[in-house]
Amino acid sequence: MKFRAVLFSVLATSAAVAAGCGGSSSSSSSPATASPAADTSPAAGGGGAAPATLNVAYDQDLTTGDPAMTGSPGDMNLLINVFDPLVQRDNAGKLQPSLATSWKLVKPTTWEFKLRSDVKFSDGEPFDAAAVKYSIERIIKNDKSPIQEIRSVKSVRVVDPTTVDMVTTSPDPLIPDKLALFAGMMVPPKYIEQHGESYFANHPVGTGPYTVSSWKRGSSFDLQANPDYWGTKPQVKAVDVRFITDSTTRVSSLLNHEVDLATAVPPTAAKQVQNTSGLALDASVGLRIYYVNISAKSGPLANPAVRQALSYATDTQALISKIMLSYATPIAGPLATTNFGHDAPIKPYTYDLAKAKALLAKAGFPKGFTVEFDTQPDIYQTLAQAVSQMWAQVGVKTKIKVLSPTGFDDKYSNGELPGAWNNGYTMWQGDPTTLIDTFFHSDRPREKYTTPALTKQIDSLQSDTDATSRQQTMFSVLGDLHENAPWLYLFQAKDLYGRSSDIKWTVPNMQLLRFNSVTG
Amino acid sequence: MPTLLMAVARRLMTMIVALFGATIIIFLILHLTGDPTTALLPDTATPSQIAAFRHANGFDRPIFVQYVEFLSHMVRGDFGQSLRYQSPALQVVLDRLPATAELMGISVLLTLLVSMPLAIFVAVRDNTAARALLRVTTVLGQGVPGFVLAILMIFVFSVQLHWLPSSGNRQFPQDLIMPSIVLASFTIPQVTRVLQTSLSEVLRSDYVRTARAKGLPPRSVYGKHALRNALIPFLTLLGVQVGVLLGGSVVTETIFGWPGIGQLMVQAISNRDYPVVQAGVAVVVVAFLVVNTLVDITYPWLDPRLRRAS
Numbered sequence: 001m002k003f004r005a006v007l008f009s010v011l012a013t014s015a016a017v018a019a020g021c022g023g024s025s026s027s028s029s030s031p032a033t034a035s036p037a038a039d040t041s042p043a044a045g046g047g048g049a050a051p052a053t054l055n056v057a058y059d060q061d062l063t064t065g066d067p068a069m070t071g072s073p074g075d076m077n078l079l080i081n082v083f084d085p086l087v088q089r090d091n092a093g094k095l096q097p098s099l100a101t102s103w104k105l106v107k108p109t110t111w112e113f114k115l116r117s118d119v120k121f122s123d124g125e126p127f128d129a130a131a132v133k134y135s136i137e138r139i140i141k142n143d144k145s146p147i148q149e150i151r152s153v154k155s156v157r158v159v160d161p162t163t164v165d166m167v168t169t170s171p172d173p174l175i176p177d178k179l180a181l182f183a184g185m186m187v188p189p190k191y192i193e194q195h196g197e198s199y200f201a202n203h204p205v206g207t208g209p210y211t212v213s214s215w216k217r218g219s220s221f222d223l224q225a226n227p228d229y230w231g232t233k234p235q236v237k238a239v240d241v242r243f244i245t246d247s248t249t250r251v252s253s254l255l256n257h258e259v260d261l262a263t264a265v266p267p268t269a270a271k272q273v274q275n276t277s278g279l280a281l282d283a284s285v286g287l288r289i290y291y292v293n294i295s296a297k298s299g300p301l302a303n304p305a306v307r308q309a310l311s312y313a314t315d316t317q318a319l320i321s322k323i324m325l326s327y328a329t330p331i332a333g334p335l336a337t338t339n340f341g342h343d344a345p346i347k348p349y350t351y352d353l354a355k356a357k358a359l360l361a362k363a364g365f366p367k368g369f370t371v372e373f374d375t376q377p378d379i380y381q382t383l384a385q386a387v388s389q390m391w392a393q394v395g396v397k398t399k400i401k402v403l404s405p406t407g408f409d410d411k412y413s414n415g416e417l418p419g420a421w422n423n424g425y426t427m428w429q430g431d432p433t434t435l436i437d438t439f440f441h442s443d444r445p446r447e448k449y450t451t452p453a454l455t456k457q458i459d460s461l462q463s464d465t466d467a468t469s470r471q472q473t474m475f476s477v478l479g480d481l482h483e484n485a486p487w488l489y490l491f492q493a494k495d496l497y498g499r500s501s502d503i504k505w506t507v508p509n510m511q512l513l514r515f516n517s518v519t520g
Numbered sequence: 521m522p523t524l525l526m527a528v529a530r531r532l533m534t535m536i537v538a539l540f541g542a543t544i545i546i547f548l549i550l551h552l553t554g555d556p557t558t559a560l561l562p563d564t565a566t567p568s569q570i571a572a573f574r575h576a577n578g579f580d581r582p583i584f585v586q587y588v589e590f591l592s593h594m595v596r597g598d599f600g601q602s603l604r605y606q607s608p609a610l611q612v613v614l615d616r617l618p619a620t621a622e623l624m625g626i627s628v629l630l631t632l633l634v635s636m637p638l639a640i641f642v643a644v645r646d647n648t649a650a651r652a653l654l655r656v657t658t659v660l661g662q663g664v665p666g667f668v669l670a671i672l673m674i675f676v677f678s679v680q681l682h683w684l685p686s687s688g689n690r691q692f693p694q695d696l697i698m699p700s701i702v703l704a705s706f707t708i709p710q711v712t713r714v715l716q717t718s719l720s721e722v723l724r725s726d727y728v729r730t731a732r733a734k735g736l737p738p739r740s741v742y743g744k745h746a747l748r749n750a751l752i753p754f755l756t757l758l759g760v761q762v763g764v765l766l767g768g769s770v771v772t773e774t775i776f777g778w779p780g781i782g783q784l785m786v787q788a789i790s791n792r793d794y795p796v797v798q799a800g801v802a803v804v805v806v807a808f809l810v811v812n813t814l815v816d817i818t819y820p821w822l823d824p825r826l827r828r829a830s
Contacts, residue, residue: 061787063604063605063791064604064605064606065606066606069606070604071560071561071562143572143573143575143576144573144576144577146560146561146562146573147562148561148562148564148565148566148569148573149562149564151569197606198606198607201605201606201607202606202607216779217605217612217615217616217779218616218779218780218783218784218787219619219688219689219690219777219779220688220690242687242688242777243777243779244687244688244777245774245777245783245787246687246774246775246776246777248671248674248775249674249686249687249775249776249777250687252674252675252678252679252686252687253678253685253686253687253688255678255679256678256679256682256685256686257682258678258685258686405790406553406554406559406789406790406792407553407554409554409558409559410553410554410558412558413557413558413563413570414558425563434564435563435564437564438563438564443566443567444566444567445567
């Protein structure tokens with residue numbers, strides 16, 4: 001019986017891999033069974049000494065060792081062990097000092113950062129203001145860098161070895177936020193100039209808690225503890241990261257005790273990990289939100305009452321429990337629960353078919369209408385199908401088209417997707433302004449819903465450096481995006497990690513795998 | 521010997537034409553579905569940032585111009601810089617070649633070890649039970665998809681029995697066992713069937729009957745007279761099956777986390793790393809043609825008539 005049960009769950013996992021849960025950053029966790037409180041607290045674990053080598057099954061391949069040449073959060077999750085950002089975000093999403101000890105706005109267009117003076121790159125080169133200037137200018141002067149968010153920085157001025165000024169073209173309150181990863185990762189100027197960019201991308205050197213001992217492309221990434229690390233000293237001396245993109249295989253390697261830690265455990269495999277002796281499951285709040293765009297420039301979806309009706313007609317709780325197996329949190333707007341603005345006075349739409357029907361009738365569609373619904377494979381397709389069945393209850397029919405991920409991406413980027421479509425968004429910045437700007441500012445190709453007032457407010461969010469008035473504006477924007485419902489806000493997926501119960505670590509809410517948080 | 525040189529020269533010509541054809545097809549398919557900008561830049565890039573990035577990478581030039589440039593570099597063995605790996609694309613692909621070659625080599629060996637005895641057994645016995653055995657093998661081999669077999673094997677041999685590592689290539693030779701069996705499962709059924717059919721045909725021919733009538737021992741009849749003549753269609757098919765193996769390696773390498781070309785291609789396509797996809801296709805086409813050239817070269821050795829013909 002047990003054999004059958006396990007076989008079934010392995011096959012169910014593989015079916016889930018084939019049918020849904022694609023990608024990596026989209027797992028979640030059951031509040032009933034896993035540890036929902038793991039959101040901000042260290043997970044429980046064995047009390048023994050830290051393992052000599054930590055074996056990790058990671059769900060993506062590391063594409064580059066150069067933090068300036070990647071836009072993928074999947075790369076950052078590992079590179080955080082080799083590099084340090086200027087500013088870091090704690091598990092609650094708050095900005096904290098890292099290589100910079102403090103920062104302040106000295107002029108509307110100038111951010112001043114004070115730096116640590118006791119930091120060296122792992123090759124011995126000192127970290128100082130010149131290294132900051134080099135690291136930032138390396139990105140803004142390179143059109144090929146996929147990092148776009150700090151293009152507002154005009155120049156970086158070295159004031160003294162531990163002080164640096166970032167001068168922006170216009171006021172940018174989000175500079176510290178934007179330096180918490182990607183652009184904020186500090187690189188060694190002399191090393192790069194001596195060995196060249198390509199060598200650096202393959203042999204990365206940073207100020208982080210670990211150094212790279214070996215990197216086999218597509219296979220493994222091995223790290224050694226950096227004995228001179230300035231921050232929390234690593235207790236695990238060696239980390240062996242294996243790239244296992246197939247989730248069934250990844251979970252199997254954990255069940256076979258080949259690895260101590262596996263990332264992106266699919267919800268369908270969660271029970272199996274929990275029920276295996278010697279293993280534990282950790283759930284963190286996650287950064288990825290899922291939504292359905294339901295706004296359009298013309299047709300029924302241009303009417304806010306229709307969009308509200310669709311929001312009332314969608315049972316997001318059912319999606320969370322049936323598709324995400326409860327490993328997800330409801331959301332009321334285009335932001336994650338750790339983001340700036342998360343305390344705005346808005347609540348998720350309740351499931352209310354009567355209200356939905358009344359709104360449709362009021363909008364002139366008592367019998368519903370037909371709408372095109374574009375999606376892409378995996379979890380998105382599953383969600384699109386479930387949502388369209390819910391809409392059918394109020395007479396709204398859908399024509400679902402499943403595009404290839406690249407085909408979807410092209411139309412999505414150019415704002416060419418028709419009517420309804422669904423997608424996900426990883427909120428790594430901690431502030432939803434960039435996302436809101438991308439989709440609801442009148443200047444953007446993807447904009448399907450905006451008003452002059454909203455556009456003005458978004459402009460203000462991008463330049464207002466006063467915290468109080470900025471929060472008011474954010475609340476007002478979120479209120480608008482809730483009431484006019486350009487998106488159907490589905491949920492925020494939790495991230496699931498499987499681990500050996502012998503290890504103890506801080507479950508990362510921001511997806512960053514900080515191996516120096518692992519203890520025995 | 522001149523025959524051999526001619527054959528190789530002819531093959532080389534074919535190879536150049538095939539390579540040219542394959543690259544133009546893959547170039548067009550890749551570029552007609554859009555450029556990699558949207559895959560490389562974050563969602564939040566503004567239209568002007570997208571335009572600047574496109575220009576910096578040359579994606580905004582006419583497709584014809586891009587193709588001519590690609591071709592002029594390709595003939596010099598330069599496939600450009602990988603858009604993701606910050607290394608020359610060809611280097612990225614060649615780094616993965618040994619892993620794929622190792623897996624395929626073992627799979628071919630496994631195919632031979634299973635197919636030849638099985639085909640000989642069925643052809644020689646030629647009874648209902650033997651044919652049933654063949655049918656079961658063929659139906660199972662062709663009917664069970666590679667990824668299902670892979671997952672079942674991982675479940676049984678890694679998760680349940682803890683005998684074998686579930687993935688990776690770090691524990692030689694245990695790590696090779698499951699991926700090579702899965703990969704060989706793509707080729708064994710077809711290869712066995714062809715060899716068995718061709719062997720059965722030969723066994724019914726007059727010269728075999730004569731050999732038997734002369735009282736030659738079975739080993740000599742089967743080994744020297746029958747098998748050698750049945751090998752030509754078998755080897756031809758084996759050459760073609762290298763293509764099947766290369767295709768199968770995409771699934772097998774992805775499931776088993778095997779760092780070969782198949783896995784790289786899947787990632788490169790989803791990352792829209794065009795230079796790597798193009799270099800990968802070129803390397804695969806060349807590998808396929810080289811193997812088939814080697815197969816061609818063995819024909820005259822197997823059949824003296826082909827040597828005399830020229």
